[in-house]
Structure formats: C-alpha cells, structure tokens
C-alpha cells in the first residue's frame with residue numbers, strides 16, 4: 342500500500358504544521374536540505390560520548406539517528422545498562438527522559454530535544470492529587486495493603502510516591518507481572534494513571550472481574566467512592582487515559598472487519614476495554630512489531646496504536662496489508678514535537694560543548710522513583 346493510499350483512509354494532517362510550533366529562534370530552518378548531513382556530522386563528532394534513544398512512536402526523520410529504538414521499557418533498560426555515554430539524547434517524551442535520568446549515573450546527562458514533548462496521560466495524575474489519595478488510604482487504615490502499580494507513563498513525582506508506598510512501576514510489556522507481584526504484597530492495587538491498561542490487564546490476564554475494578558476519580562471528593570467501595574475493590578483505577586489509544590472504538594473494529602474480509606485486529610492495551618475485547622490480538626508496542634514481523638505474506642492487519650509506528654510497519658512490510666484502525670489520522674502530538682530541526686539543534690549545540698534541555702530530577706524525588714523503577718527491573 343502506498344503512503345498516499347494509506348493516508349487516504351482519512352483526512353491526513355499537514356505534517357508541516359506540526360513542526361517546531363514554539364521555535365526558540367535558534368532552530369535550523371525545517372526546509373534546510375542539509376539537515377540530515379548536519380545531524381550525521383554532529384553525531385559523529387560526539388562519538389561514543391553520545392547515545393541516542395528513540396521511542397517507536399517517533400518520526401522516521403528522527404528514529405533513523407537512534408542508536409537504540411524501543412518501547413519505554415526497553416529504553417529504560419538501555420539507559421540503566423549504559424555507563425559509558427556522557428550524553429543521552431532522548432527522542433521520546435518528558436517522563437521517559439526523567440526515568441533515564443533517574444536510572445543513569447550522576448555524571449551522565451539526559452537531553453530532551455524539545456521540552457514541550459510531554460504526555461497528556463502523565464499530566465492526568467498530579468502530585469497533589471495522588472498525595473490526597475494516599476492520605477485517604479492512611480485514614481482508612483489501608484495504606485500498607487494498597488500497593489501502587491504505576492505505569493511508566495507518569496511523572497517522576499508519581500513514581501516517587503509509588504516507590505515510597507511499596508509499589509512498582511510497570512510498562513505495557515510487564516503490567517501482568519507487576520500486578521501479580523502487587524497482589525502478593527497486599528490486598529488491592531492502586532493503578533495509575535492509565536485506567537485502560539489497568540482494567541485490561543486485571544480482567545484479561547489476572548482473571549479479575551470488571552466489578553473488582555473501580556475508578557478513582559481525582560476530581561471528585563474521596564475519588565468519588567464510598568469507603569465500602571474502596572475497601573471492596575481489588576483494583577482502584579486512576580481515571581486517566583492515553584489521548585491517542587483511547588480514541589479507538591468498537592465501531593472502528595466493526596467497520597474494519599466489514600471493509601476488509603479476513604482482517605486481523607491488533608491493538609495496544611492502552612485501548613478501551615470494549616476495543617481490546619473485540620480485537621484478535623493485544624500487545625505492547627514491542628509485541629505489535631514482533632507480531633507483524635512474523636505475520637505471513639498477504640495477511641491483512643488493522644493496528645490500533647500510534648500512527649508513526651503503524652506507518653513504519655506498513656513501509657517495512659510491503660507484502661502485508663497494514664491498515665490504521667481509525668479512519669481519522671492521529672499522531673501523538675507530543676511525540677511529534679521531536680522533529681529533525683530540534684534534533685539537529687540539540688546535537689550541534691552539544692557538539693559545541695553547551696548542554697541544552699537537560700532533564701534533571703531532584704534528588705529527593707529521584708530517590709524513591711529509583712526504588713520503584715528498580716523494583717520493576719527486578720520483577721520475576
């Protein structure tokens with residue numbers, strides 16, 4: 342399928358309009374034809390002092406320069422295992438760069454090429470809201486039996502709460518292991534901030550019921566729950582979601598099945614429970630890539646995950662029919678903030694000896710965040 346055919350499934354955005362919205366004034370011109378060469382020259386000049394990490398949802402123009410590509414779990418491991426690179430340029434979003442800073446040594450510096458690359462899901466759980474939930478658990482006498490399991494897609498402050506309260510971090514690759522571990526430590530899980538990953542894992546992997554999972558709404562008094570509901574829950578799901586994966590609907594699945602006979606539906610567990618329930622396969626970003634790589638030639642797939650990745654899978658698997666699950670084209674707007682001009686600007690500035698856009702987590706927050714992240718890395 343050509344890119345044109347691929348995009349014609351819906352109304353394609355003007356890719357040019359997504360670039361460098363808040364130009365610092367120092368950014369290279371996006372139309373500069375030498376950008377690729379400039380990135381290569383700066384990368385070569387930095388040599389082994391530099392490691393570039395690239396999340397799978399990054400643009401092609403950026404991911405081509407990554408030394409290691411992966412989902413947030415794989416990139417966290419890569420950061421933790423590297424002690425040589427003095428400069429780690431993280432092509433991803435803010436919470437990923439924070440985790441890399443926590444897991445690397447004091448002398449290593451983590452750089453985010455555009456500081457506006459945040460995550461709307463991470464923003465749905467603030468430090469004060471989570472602290473208030475913790476206060477209510479203490480008041481009810483359930484602090485030690487309520488184990489936080491926090492998705493990687495969260496701020497360092499929420500990871501710190503998790504570490505301090507006996508919990509662990511998880512990713513979409515290891516959420517099942519993390520939740521099983523948590524239920525061995527206590528009576529219930531406090532799952533933050535993605536309700537869909539928490540619910541899908543609890544019901545589909547752990548065998549809990551939908552009724553075992555209740556929503557903790559941070560905008561309501563005491564999470565919008567009675568004390569009995571809190572006591573009775575096996576999983577308290579923070580009311581957060583991914584604005585990209587949360588948009589896929591059961592109707593998208595139905596439409597795709599009626600349009601393409603024999604198509605298989607493959608979705609990420611951040612999708613809504615109704616979507617995941619109707620899919621043929623559910624998997625983390627890494628699992629989605631592996632599934633498509635191993636799929637037979639001529640097979641047809643509709644994939645419910647971020648569009649940069651789906652488009653790349655379509656390009657890299659020309660003998661397979663790859664479709665985006667939704668008719669409307671949707672990128673993760675914050676992931677897309679990291680474009681080639683920002684990467685070139687960051688690399689060239691670093692090559693001149695100036696540190697820019699360093700992500701530094703304060704030592705107090707880092708201490709318990711590291712505890713939570715290391716619990717994840719040590720999960721059986």
Ligand code: SF4
Nearest residue numbers: 460461462583585673
């Ligand atoms: S895809 Fe969703 S979870 Fe990932 S960075 Fe974008 S908004 Fe956040």
